[in-house]
Amino acid sequence: MSVTGLIQGLNAFHSDYFTTNRALFERLSNGQTPEVLFITCSDSRIDPCLITQSQPGELFVMRNVGNIIPSYGAASSAEAAGVEYAVAGVGVRDIIVCGHSHCGAMKGLLQIGTLSEQMPLVYDWLKRHGEATRRLVLDNYAHVEPERLLKIAIEQNVLTQIENLETYPVVRSKLHSGQLNLHAWMYEIETGKVFAYDAGLRQFTLLRQRSFPVPDPLITTIPA
Incomplete structure (x- = not known):
């Protein structure tokens, strides 16, 4: 347009x-009093409010290349400030990290060597904050055909960002007190379907009636 x-x-x-x-x-x-922080990619094919049918004021939205949230202390970034503000300032009760099919950032991450001259800033962003995903995928799934490999990278990248979110003090505190839930989603552009990570099944499953908050094995309730 x-x-x-x-x-x-x-x-x-x-x-x-x-x-x-x-x-x-x-x-x-x-x-504003949104209950959900929705983190997704900058890709023009994704509209968080459209796919969730949300009204103005209902979602606190953060977008960047590859829906990446650097771990706490990794960089002084807008992402870190946005997470802290959403949780401590706005008081969201759920954080959703939503990847998507055909993600250009994940395609670039799997072929990162070709980016250094063409798009040096994209290369730097993915190299600094996408290496954990790249290493996991290439070390464990190198035998998989390219289309399936990309899907694995997209899903694993979402889970990596969930782990990164758990390093934020404000997130850890709210998780511990049961005031916050983390959700890993993947939006499939060609079907309009959304899949949520089910830790019990250890896979992304079609999201129908409810989401599956990602449990944190490090969170334990200590009796007073």
Whole structure:
């Protein structure tokens, strides 16, 4: 869509949707209270609010190349600040990391050597924060055919980000007290289906009625 098309959309939004839902936006002007932090890729084919049918104010959304959250202390980043603000400031009760099929970032991660000259900034981002996923996939699944290998990389990358989230002090604290849940999702563009990681089955399964919070084996409840 061109900028002209975007402006036409803005005009339609204001004259139709905004006018019809003016009370909602007036209420939102007084503050936000989303219950979910939704972390996903910058890919233009993914719209978190569309696929979840969420209204304005219901999702706190973070997006970047490859839906990557660096581990705590790995870098002074907008991602770290966003996680901390969502949990400690906004008070979300669930964090969803949602990867997607045909992810260009994961394709690049599996062939990272070709990126260094063409897209040096993308190369640096993936090399610094995607190495754990790359190493796991190539060391354990090198025999798998390329299409299946990409799917494995996408899923393992989501699980890596869940592990990285658990290194954040504010996340650890909320997990310990039962005030926060982490969810690993994968959106399939061509079917519109979403799959959630089921730790009991150790695989991503079709998401129907409920999600499966990823349990943290390091969290233990200590009696007072």
